[in-house]
Amino acid sequence: MKSFDAIFIGAGQAGPFLAARMAEAGMKVALIERKFLGGTCVNAGCMPTKTLVASARAAYVARRGADYGVQIPGEIGIDMKTVRNRAETIIMNARNGLSDWFGGMKTMTVIHGHARFTGPKEVVVNGEKLTAPKIFLNVGARPVIPDMPGLADVDYLTSTGIIHLDSLPKHLAIIGGSYIGLEFAQMYRRFGAEVTVIERGLKLASREDEDISDAIADILRSEGITIHTDIKDIRFAKSADGATVTVDSETFEASHVLVATGRTPNTDDLGLDAAGVATDKRGFITVDDRLATNVEGIWALGDCNGHGAFTHTSYNDFEIAAANLLDGGDRKVSSRILAYALYIDPPLGRVGMTEKQARASGRKIMVSTRPMSRVGRANERGETKGFMKVVADAETKEILGAAILGIEGDEVIHGLIDAMNAGTTYPVLQWSVPIHPTVSELIPTLLGDLKAS
Numbered sequence: 001m002k003s004f005d006a007i008f009i010g011a012g013q014a015g016p017f018l019a020a021r022m023a024e025a026g027m028k029v030a031l032i033e034r035k036f037l038g039g040t041c042v043n044a045g046c047m048p049t050k051t052l053v054a055s056a057r058a059a060y061v062a063r064r065g066a067d068y069g070v071q072i073p074g075e076i077g078i079d080m081k082t083v084r085n086r087a088e089t090i091i092m093n094a095r096n097g098l099s100d101w102f103g104g105m106k107t108m109t110v111i112h113g114h115a116r117f118t119g120p121k122e123v124v125v126n127g128e129k130l131t132a133p134k135i136f137l138n139v140g141a142r143p144v145i146p147d148m149p150g151l152a153d154v155d156y157l158t159s160t161g162i163i164h165l166d167s168l169p170k171h172l173a174i175i176g177g178s179y180i181g182l183e184f185a186q187m188y189r190r191f192g193a194e195v196t197v198i199e200r201g202l203k204l205a206s207r208e209d210e211d212i213s214d215a216i217a218d219i220l221r222s223e224g225i226t227i228h229t230d231i232k233d234i235r236f237a238k239s240a241d242g243a244t245v246t247v248d249s250e251t252f253e254a255s256h257v258l259v260a261t262g263r264t265p266n267t268d269d270l271g272l273d274a275a276g277v278a279t280d281k282r283g284f285i286t287v288d289d290r291l292a293t294n295v296e297g298i299w300a301l302g303d304c305n306g307h308g309a310f311t312h313t314s315y316n317d318f319e320i321a322a323a324n325l326l327d328g329g330d331r332k333v334s335s336r337i338l339a340y341a342l343y344i345d346p347p348l349g350r351v352g353m354t355e356k357q358a359r360a361s362g363r364k365i366m367v368s369t370r371p372m373s374r375v376g377r378a379n380e381r382g383e384t385k386g387f388m389k390v391v392a393d394a395e396t397k398e399i400l401g402a403a404i405l406g407i408e409g410d411e412v413i414h415g416l417i418d419a420m421n422a423g424t425t426y427p428v429l430q431w432s433v434p435i436h437p438t439v440s441e442l443i444p445t446l447l448g449d450l451k452a453s
């Protein structure tokens with residue numbers, strides 16, 4: 001049996017950074033990864049998809065060139081091989097960068113293989129037993145494949161496979177209308193495919209307020225994407241060119257089907273029973289506010305603990321664990337103010353509560369909205385879709401949450417993220433002097449328009 005100071009299972013967006021901190025401090029650590037260093041974000045998530053979104057935006061801007069007085073003769077063509085190669089280059093650069101970094105650490109052993117517990121402090125990988133007083137689980141999640149009539153007979157894609165497509169689908173049917181479904185829907189529409197999104201919920205991006213969901217649907221429909229919501233019955237049958245898809249009473253032919261119906265944690269084949277580590281009924285590892293599991297000496301970080309489903313929440317789990325275990329800190333998951341973005345174009349930047357959540361919390365709230373058509377910078381750029389919204393507590397003047405659906409919304413939201421993390425009340429922010437002409441310059445105006453609601 002090989003002994004280490006710490007074992008890390010899964011090399012996603014949390015464990016490797018903690019492993020590196022420990023190795024730099026001279027501790028002997030094992031980092032076990034069954035697939036690729038960097039996990040989902042690097043190899044099948046954020047990095048390749050945002051690279052593809054950038055290609056899709058280039059196509060969109062090129063097609064709109066004439067609106068800006070830029071003449072591009074002929075039809076705008078898409079070379080899907082180059083599109084795919086850009087994404088794969090980004091993946092390989094990041095993956096190799098991590099490999100070089102870890103390779104240079106004397107006390108870190110990187111092991112490629114699937115790890116399973118055989119006891120509370122004992123792990124088996126590639127037939128070899130390892131032990132350590134501290135074990136960190138950073139095993140992430142994978143796409144859920146729902147049990148839908150005929151789906152198993154069809155060559156469907158998930159977010160992992162579609163990244164490597166090097167030809168254009170004639171008609172892409174997307175099951176699920178949330179982050180993954182919507183980002184790929186707009187991207188493939190811009191590449192030139194016909195796209196249909198099928199969502200069983202009442203609205204797209206159903207975690208958002210209804211006005212945001214409706215505006216997202218308007219943006220996507222304006223580009224020619226077909227959207228079906230509130231769908232009760234989805235069926236598939238294999239056809240000569242792909243699949244015949246039946247959506248309630250309507251039928252259409254899809255050359256490709258993308259399943260984007262959520263992700264499930266990689267905890268079913270980890271031997272958690274042998275270690276006695278508890279999970280909830282969906283398989284997420286149960287952790288306390290400092291990310292410790294019910295078994296002493298075992299922590300769970302990232303998507304597998306169900307407290308976040310983003311790269312920055314996984315990385316924040318690393319920061320929490322590092323602060324508490326290495327730096328004498330006392331940081332908690334419950335102090336985190338959730339923020340995220342949906343990378344359609346224009347993007348949605350979000351922080352804190354939705355209006356719906358703020359209302360449900362029983363507070364007296366104030367709300368302010370402003371269409372992007374009343375933002376000078378958006379008009380100058382010729383991109384006025386979307387709107388911004390902020391929600392505040394009428395009594396404490398705290399900013400409770402915000403949504404910026406509009407150009408640079410993923411960046412503009414950071415002014416509000418920073419203010420909320422600093423505990424700044426909205427009247428203070430109203431006195432900031434922003435730069436003209438930006439989208440952010442309208443934030444003080446937006447706050448000045450807050451009204452009891």
Ligand SMILES: Cc1cc2nc3c(=O)[nH]c(=O)nc-3n(C[C@H](O)[C@H](O)[C@H](O)COP(=O)(O)OP(=O)(O)OC[C@H]3O[C@@H](n4cnc5c(N)ncnc54)[C@H](O)[C@@H]3O)c2cc1C
Pocket residue numbers: 009010011012013014015032033034035036037038039040041042044045046047049050113114115116138139140141159160180266269270301302303304308309310311312313314343
């Ligand atoms: C298409 C897509 C786009 C996304 N876009 C964004 C975005 O724009 N912004 C954002 O913030 N988030 C985005 N996400 C989410 C983000 O990728 C994840 O939240 C993040 O990668 C989670 O990191 P993690 O550290 O929890 O786990 P992961 O990155 O999933 O890493 C877990 C690792 O553990 C390994 N593993 C699992 N089980 C074992 C085992 N038993 N033994 C050894 N190794 C094991 C896996 O192979 C994997 O490498 C996206 C996700 C997808 C799918």
Ligand SMILES: NC(=O)c1ccc[n+]([C@@H]2O[C@H](COP(=O)([O-])OP(=O)(O)OC[C@H]3O[C@@H](n4cnc5c(N)ncnc54)[C@H](O)[C@@H]3O)[C@@H](O)[C@H]2O)c1
Pocket residue numbers: 146148175176177178179180181183198199200201205206234260261262263309310340341342343
């Ligand atoms: N921009 C980002 O940060 C980003 C981008 C992509 C993915 N992600 C992460 O990846 C995770 C997975 O994303 P996702 O979009 O697959 O999952 P999700 O859980 O956000 O959404 C799944 C959607 O599919 C719908 N759905 C579920 N079963 C269905 C069925 N049988 N038929 C029709 N619709 C069905 C749900 O109602 C929901 O709208 C997210 O949790 C997210 O955090 C983040």
